Amino acid sequence: MTAPSRTLATGAQMPGIGLGTFGSDHVSPAAVADAVRIGLDLGYRHIDCASVYGNEAEIGKVFATTTVAREELWVSSKVWNDSHHAVATSCEQTLRDLQLDYLDNFLVHWPFPNSHGAHADVDERNPNAVAFNSEAYLNTWGQMEALVERGLVRHIGTSNMTPAKSDAVLEYMTIAPSVNEMELHPHFQQPDFLAYLQERSIEPIGFCPLGSPNRPERDRTADDSSPTQDPTVIAIADDRGVHPASVCIMWAVSNGHTPIPFSTSQHNLAANLHAASITLTSDELAQLRAADQNCRLIKGQVFLWKDGQDWTDLWDLDGIIAQ
Numbered sequence: 001m002t003a004p005s006r007t008l009a010t011g012a013q014m015p016g017i018g019l020g021t022f023g024s025d026h027v028s029p030a031a032v033a034d035a036v037r038i039g040l041d042l043g044y045r046h047i048d049c050a051s052v053y054g055n056e057a058e059i060g061k062v063f064a065t066t067t068v069a070r071e072e073l074w075v076s077s078k079v080w081n082d083s084h085h086a087v088a089t090s091c092e093q094t095l096r097d098l099q100l101d102y103l104d105n106f107l108v109h110w111p112f113p114n115s116h117g118a119h120a121d122v123d124e125r126n127p128n129a130v131a132f133n134s135e136a137y138l139n140t141w142g143q144m145e146a147l148v149e150r151g152l153v154r155h156i157g158t159s160n161m162t163p164a165k166s167d168a169v170l171e172y173m174t175i176a177p178s179v180n181e182m183e184l185h186p187h188f189q190q191p192d193f194l195a196y197l198q199e200r201s202i203e204p205i206g207f208c209p210l211g212s213p214n215r216p217e218r219d220r221t222a223d224d225s226s227p228t229q230d231p232t233v234i235a236i237a238d239d240r241g242v243h244p245a246s247v248c249i250m251w252a253v254s255n256g257h258t259p260i261p262f263s264t265s266q267h268n269l270a271a272n273l274h275a276a277s278i279t280l281t282s283d284e285l286a287q288l289r290a291a292d293q294n295c296r297l298i299k300g301q302v303f304l305w306k307d308g309q310d311w312t313d314l315w316d317l318d319g320i321i322a323q
């Protein structure tokens with residue numbers, strides 16, 4: 001049994017399960033790097049990095065010493081919000097930290113240049129924060145495209161976009177996004193956005209595929225639900241004799257997403273990789289489709305740009321980009 005591989009619009013093969021590396025503010029960079037080392041030994045070949053996770057230098061030591069050949073690895077990273085005007089500098093630093101000559105994919109982490117410090121409180125606002133602006137985004141994208149031309153990155157992609165924001169920029173890009181990284185789990189299935197991406201040959205990468213059970217307090221609200229505690233997920237898990245987390249991974253790969261679960265536990269890393277090789281039945285998938293709660297967990301409140309705003313302003317729910 002092998003985990004699936006996804007064919008990008010360029011024809012490149014991307015391993016269809018990745019290993020997340022965001023330590024959720026409580027796992028040290030060294031512990032995340034250890035997880036990457038264990039993950040590579042277990043057979044993970046796709047690693048989802050980001051400069052803002054603060055651990056690329058530690059992960060780079062693992063890449064420098066692994067026996068896995070570079071061409072077998074798929075390494076992604078992301079430019080953080082404070083570097084939208086200096087994408088090349090950010091990418092070059094990431095390459096130095098990861099001890100790599102090139103990245104397989106490089107993403108614009110969020111579509112706003114609104115940054116915050118590590119451990120920011122949910123009510124913290126950057127006084128310089130601004131609304132999404134397509135011209136500014138395309139300027140950043142042009143810098144991303146230049147990295148492809150320089151051979152520093154093989155693909156570029158978006159993250160935390162919406163159909164409305166994508167509509168505002170896609171037709172003006174010279175190099176199309178290979179992927180969009182987005183929250184995806186049985187309680188947040190985003191079927192309309194997935195159909196939109198499929199029509200445009202943009203592969204979905206699913207973050208928080210298990211509902212991020214250990215996410216920071218600032219990313220929790222009273223209304224949040226948990227896919228691993230969902231009765232349908234639990235019933236399917238019981239039938240199959242697996243943990244509900246495995247059902248979330250099976251759901252993702254069966255629906256054609258590339259999930260990127262994070263774990264520091266060898267047992268969980270192995271279970272997640274194994275689950276990625278198993279497809280659910282159409283009956284199980286229908287049951288899980290009905291379990292959707294449309295519950296976004298990573299709301300992004302810290303990126304809002306005006307006082308008194310609601311987090312939904314970041315996500316264009318009515319198809320209009322809030323200003």
Ligand SMILES: NC(=O)c1ccc[n+]([C@@H]2O[C@H](COP(=O)([O-])OP(=O)(O)OC[C@H]3O[C@@H](n4cnc5c(N)ncnc54)[C@H](OP(=O)(O)O)[C@@H]3O)[C@@H](O)[C@H]2O)c1
Pocket residue numbers: 019020021022023024048049109159160181182206207208209210211212213214215243245246260261262263264265267268269271272298
């Ligand atoms: N593009 C973006 O804006 C964005 C946003 C958020 C996340 N991400 C990426 O997506 C990755 C995944 O998201 P996430 O880490 O927030 O959430 P997640 O993968 O849904 O959940 C990770 C948590 O689940 C636990 N876990 C993992 N496997 C398990 C298993 N088989 N059984 C039980 N528990 C298990 C882990 O604890 P243990 O360590 O104890 O196993 C870990 O704390 C991140 O690491 C990051 O790379 C990207």
